[in-house]
Each structure stands twice: as C-alpha cells, then as structure tokens.
Amino acid sequence: MSTTATPPTRATRPRRPSRWWMAALPVAVAAMLVANGYRVPVFWYQSGQHHELASGDRGEWVRVTEEYTDAIGDTTRTYEVRLAGLGGESTAYEDDGGDEFTLADGMVARTVDLDFRAAPDQALKNCAVTLVDDEGRQYRVGHISDGIGPSVTNCVPEETPGPSVVIFETERRGALPPKEKPRPTEWSSSPTIAVPKDARFVEVRISFENPDYVTLRLPR
Amino acid sequence: MRRSIALAAFVLAAMGIGRLITDHVPTGDVADKPFTHAGVVGEKVALDYADVTVTGVHVTPTIMGNPASAAGGRFLVVDTELVATREPVFMAGFFLVDASDHRWISSTRGSECVTNAKLSTGVRHYASFCFDVPKRALSGARLVATRGMWTSHESEFRRDDLADVDLGIAAAEADTLWAGTDPVNVKESGPVPPAEARR
Numbered sequence: 001m002s003t004t005a006t007p008p009t010r011a012t013r014p015r016r017p018s019r020w021w022m023a024a025l026p027v028a029v030a031a032m033l034v035a036n037g038y039r040v041p042v043f044w045y046q047s048g049q050h051h052e053l054a055s056g057d058r059g060e061w062v063r064v065t066e067e068y069t070d071a072i073g074d075t076t077r078t079y080e081v082r083l084a085g086l087g088g089e090s091t092a093y094e095d096d097g098g099d100e101f102t103l104a105d106g107m108v109a110r111t112v113d114l115d116f117r118a119a120p121d122q123a124l125k126n127c128a129v130t131l132v133d134d135e136g137r138q139y140r141v142g143h144i145s146d147g148i149g150p151s152v153t154n155c156v157p158e159e160t161p162g163p164s165v166v167i168f169e170t171e172r173r174g175a176l177p178p179k180e181k182p183r184p185t186e187w188s189s190s191p192t193i194a195v196p197k198d199a200r201f202v203e204v205r206i207s208f209e210n211p212d213y214v215t216l217r218l219p220r
Numbered sequence: 221m222r223r224s225i226a227l228a229a230f231v232l233a234a235m236g237i238g239r240l241i242t243d244h245v246p247t248g249d250v251a252d253k254p255f256t257h258a259g260v261v262g263e264k265v266a267l268d269y270a271d272v273t274v275t276g277v278h279v280t281p282t283i284m285g286n287p288a289s290a291a292g293g294r295f296l297v298v299d300t301e302l303v304a305t306r307e308p309v310f311m312a313g314f315f316l317v318d319a320s321d322h323r324w325i326s327s328t329r330g331s332e333c334v335t336n337a338k339l340s341t342g343v344r345h346y347a348s349f350c351f352d353v354p355k356r357a358l359s360g361a362r363l364v365a366t367r368g369m370w371t372s373h374e375s376e377f378r379r380d381d382l383a384d385v386d387l388g389i390a391a392a393e394a395d396t397l398w399a400g401t402d403p404v405n406v407k408e409s410g411p412v413p414p415a416e417a418r419r
Contacts, residue, residue, distance in 0.1 A: 136306070137341055139308075140308050140340070145338050147338030194342065
C-alpha cells in the first residue's frame with residue numbers, strides 16, 4: 001500500500017521566523033550614517049586644511065593646479081612654488097589695519113622666503129601661509145580670519161599682485177585694474193608670521209581656500 | 221494567535237522602553253552640551269583651543285568716544301586677554317549670563333566694544349565686551365566665551381570647550397555699581413596692550 005505525500009499548504013507549512021530585518025539592519029545603519037554625514041564635510045573637512053594638493057622639500061619646485069569656483073563658474077589656478085627657507089627674527093609686526101606693534105611673550109616675526117612661477121592671469125592674491133612646528137602648532141598669516149599681518153599680498157608682489165578672484169559675473173577673469181602692470185612670470189615673496197622664538201618648524205603650507213593646501217617640508 | 225499577541229506585546233514594550241529612555245535619560249546633555257570650564261576674574265581659563273582671562277570688569281552709564289555712548293541700563297564692560305594655543309582661532313561667542321540664567325548679547329554701540337575675536341596662535345589679544353543690561357543682571361553675572369556664536373539652541377558650541385567666568389559681582393554691590401557715573405574709556409581690541417593702545 002502506498003501513500004502519496006501531499007505538498008504542505010500555506011496553512012500546514014511550519015512557520016519560520018522572519019529574517020528580512022537582518023538584511024535591512026545594515027541598510028538602516030548605513031542610511032543613518034549618511035543622513036548624519038553632512039556634519040563631516042561642513043564641520044570638519046571644509047573648515048580646515050585637510051586636502052594636500054601637492055608637496056615637496058625645501059628648494060624643490062612644486063607644481064600646483066587647484067580647482068575653485070568664482071562668480072562665473074568652476075575654474076583652476078596653476079602655479080609653481082619653491083621654499084627657499086626661513087629668515088628674520090624681528091619683534092616688529094603689523095596688525096590687520098597695517099599699524100605696527102611689538103610682539104611680546106617670546107614671539108618674533110619670521111619671514112618665509114618663497115619663489116613663485118605662474119602665468120600673469122592666475123589669481124594668486126589672498127593666499128594664507130602657515131608654519132607648522134614639531135608639536136603640530138600652526139602659525140598663519142593671510143587668512144580672512146587672521147587678526148594680524150597683511151592679508152592680500154603674502155604670495156604676490158605688492159606693486160604687481162595680478163588679478164583678483166572674480167566676484168561678479170560681469171567681470172573678466174585675469175583682468176587687472178587700470179594702470180596696474182602685469183605680474184611677472186617669476187617672482188619671490190617673503191611673508192612674515194608671528195611665531196615663538198624657540199619653535200622648531202617642520203613644514204610650510206600654502207593655501208588659498210580650505211580644505212586645499214600645499215606642503216613644503218623643512219629639513220628636520 | 222498566541223505568537224502574534226506575544227509579538228505585538230514585544231513591539232509595544234520596545235516602543236515604551238524607547239520612550240522612557242528618551243524622556244528620562246539625559247541624552248541631550250550628552251549629545252549637545254559643551255565642556256564648561258569655570259573661572260574667576262584674573263584667573264586664566266585654559267580651553268582646548270585658547271586661554272581666556274578676564275582682566276577687568278566695569279559698570280558705567282557711559283562709554284567714552286566720539287560721540288560717547290549712553291547705556292539703556294548700564295554698560296557692563298568686560299576686559300579680556302585671549303591667546304590661541306594650537307592654531308589660529310576665531311572666537312565668535314561672547315555673552316553674559318545673569319543669576320537668573322538670562323543671556324545678554326554684547327553691544328557694539330560703545331566705541332571699540334567688540335563682539336568677537338580673531339586670535340593668531342601665541343599672540344596675546346586684548347578685547348573688551350560691553351553688555352547693556354538692567355540692574356537685575358549685575359549680581360552673579362558671568363561671561364561665557366566660546367568659538368560658536370550663541371544661538372537659541374546652542375548648537376554652535378555643542379561638544380566644544382566653553383569658558384564660564386564669574387565676574388565677581390555680589391548682590392550687595394549691585395546698588396553701588398549701578399549708581400556709579402564714571403565713564404569708561406574702552407581701548408581698541410587687538411594685539412596692543414590697552415595701556416599702549418592708540419585709541
């Protein structure tokens with residue numbers, strides 16, 4: 001006598017615990033992290049120097065092309081920079097209004113001797129120069145948030161600084177104010193930065209806007 | 221059927237526990253509150269990014285200038301010395317908290333009164349913050365100094381270091397301070413010590 005097995009129906013099939021949530025859980029966690037992830041670019045990445053564009057040792061030419069956005073749209077600036085060395089130890093410095101004052105508390109103004117090469121139409125005003133010491137402390141001049149030191153011509157010649165970044169759509173990139181001569185294709189600049197007299201520096205950073213920067217290493 | 225009832229009870233219990241946690245566990249304190257460093261006048265408060273010292277407190281109806289500025293109530297002028305310790309810092313939040321925890325934003329009506337400070341690493345910065353306040357705000361007033369601006373929900377300085385400096389004004393002193401009429405000459409903020417400042 002033989003019997004024919006009947007296939008289990010929906011009603012007779014033993015119930016198995018649902019496992020769909022096991023697949024959904026990592027998706028939910030990932031979605032949560034992505035939803036909160038806006039904090040990382042806004043509060044960290046874009047608020048400091050976190051993207052090294054290029055680097056080189058003292059005496060070495062470093063070629064840099066960085067992307068930025070002006071009033072017209074996306075564009076680039078290209079330049080070459082070389083760190084000649086550090087110099088100067090003066091206690092005379094200037095505030096953001098150009099008035100001279102005397103540094104105190106063991107601070108001195110040191111010059112950062114830089115050589116540049118760039119086409120005259122590249123917008124290289126308003127660069128920030130940062131000295132980083134062996135303890136990771138950063139000393140800077142030229143950033144919009146810096147309360148002392150010059151802000152416009154730290155990386156360009158004072159008399160022929162070249163074009164500014166375009167801030168109106170009607171402007172033309174690379175244009176100079178009337179009667180201003182074009183910037184030479186090769187020049188030197190020596191911005192000064194207030195630093196502790198006894199600090200030992202390991203690198204110089206050139207930055208036009210966060211998070212991008214260029215590292216020029218000093219010999220240890 | 222019994223299984224479905226158990227599952228529903230489990231879900232309800234989970235939701236109830238979740239509600240209890242959000243209602244009674246101070247998650248907001250953990251997630252949002254800044255790290256407060258208390259101090260007093262004349263004492264350096266070391267924050268993660270800067271040292272903050274309140275060097276003087278004045279109460280006056282008038283801040284000298286051209287023209288002079290008259291307070292609606294009285295100007296509570298707080299002189300500070302600020303030094304960035306590791307990297308340049310922009311400190312945007314300087315406000316007064318009174319004994320009732322009311323907050324007062326700094327005024328720029330007085331000549332050379334400022335609302336923020338741009339600090340270069342290692343360079344001492346002198347700044348005076350002026351608060352136009354009523355009499356009740358004087359006793360027990362504290363200066364709060366931080367990087368983020370004060371907003372109604374404090375999100376600008378969540379989980380950041382914050383200096384909370386007792387300005388040392390006792391309730392018994394409030395009448396005397398309020399009655400004072402001497403004008404105060406606020407010196408220019410910046411790296412030049414007030415005694416040497418040009419204006």
